Amino acid sequence: MLRSQLLRILMASTILVVLSSFAATPCVPAFVKVAHKEIHISSADYAFERNPRMNAVSAKFIKKYITTNTDNLDVIREKxxxxxxxxxxxxxKYKLPVELKYLAVVESELNPTAVSRVGAVGTxxxxxxxxxxxxxxxxxxxxERKSVRKSTKAAAIYLRDLHTEFKDWLLVLAAYNCGPGPIYAxxxxxxxxxxxxxxxxxxxxxxxxVHKFIATHQYFEAIESMKSTDDWKYMASR
Known part of the structure; x- marks a missing residue:
């Protein structure tokens, strides 16, 4: 049942990103304040500029990533x-979108002792x-990179500073991976x-x-929607 519901969200998300590419006016990023003054990310933040070929490639990657990683994402969700x-x-506290937590899933699968081949450590x-x-x-x-609390505070400061620099969250996610230099290039x-x-x-x-973050975000938000409304409202712009 769960897998069939996830397939529904995959189909809905693919249709959404492809259709958005044909919009007459590109969607303005929708990191907006909502109830309780919390900041959230909606599907509008992923709206593509008009480029159907690029959209198809990105949508295909996102769909495949969720499909092939569902079991692993299920395990991560449990913890x-x-x-x-x-x-x-x-x-x-830092007035950042709470959905940025899904970046930690992409980075380390929430493993505080994870060590990369180049020496990056922690969640x-x-x-x-x-x-x-x-x-x-x-x-x-x-x-202290192995401390979830301290490293999350450090990551929040870094993400906030990157957003001050680029004013675009998707560029921030890319810069978190490769640094600002390649973004400017x-x-x-x-x-x-x-x-x-x-x-x-x-x-x-x-x-x-960035594609993995979008896919991971969609997976976790789909699960939350199934728990509450089961109508995929998170897919719509807020």
Whole structure:
């Protein structure tokens, strides 16, 4: 039953992104304040500029990612409640969209001891230099990147600063992966500041990083919708 419901959301999300590509006016990012003054991400934030070929490629990747990773995402969801509660509190404190917590799923599968091949550590996969700039302690005996609370605070500060720099959350997600340099290079090559127009000039890993976030966000929000309304209202712009 759950798998059939997830297939419904996959079909709905694919139709949404493809249809949005033909809109006469591109959708303005919809990071808006809602009830309780919390900030949320809606499907409008993923609206593509008019480029059907690019939309089809992105939509195909997102659909395939959810389909092939459903079992793993189910396992992560089972252990996510207390971690997400902590992250929500931190992001609300810094007036950031709480849905940014799904970036930690992409980064580490919520594993606080995860270590990447290039030395990024923790739930938020922070590199040593970045972590120290953000105020985390790293010594032979202590690595605060492994603290979910402290690393989430550091990630929130970093994400906030990146948004101050780029004013676009999709570019922020890409920059979190590759740093600001490649973003500016892609802007220059494409002549655009819109992620969907410049993404082909980004490193493949960073481009897919954003797609994985969108897919993960859609998966978790679909589950929440099934628990409450079962009508996929989260798919509509708020």
């Amino acid at each position: 996510s409640a207390s971690i997400f509660e902590l992250m929500d509190a931190v992001f609300n 938020w996969q922070l590199m040593p230099a970045t972590a120290k700039i953000l105020g985390l302690k790293i010594t032979p005996k202590v690595d 892609a802007m220059k090559k494409s002549g655009s500041k819109n992620f969907w127009m410049l993404q082909k000039f980004l490193p493949a890993e960073s481009r897919q990083h």
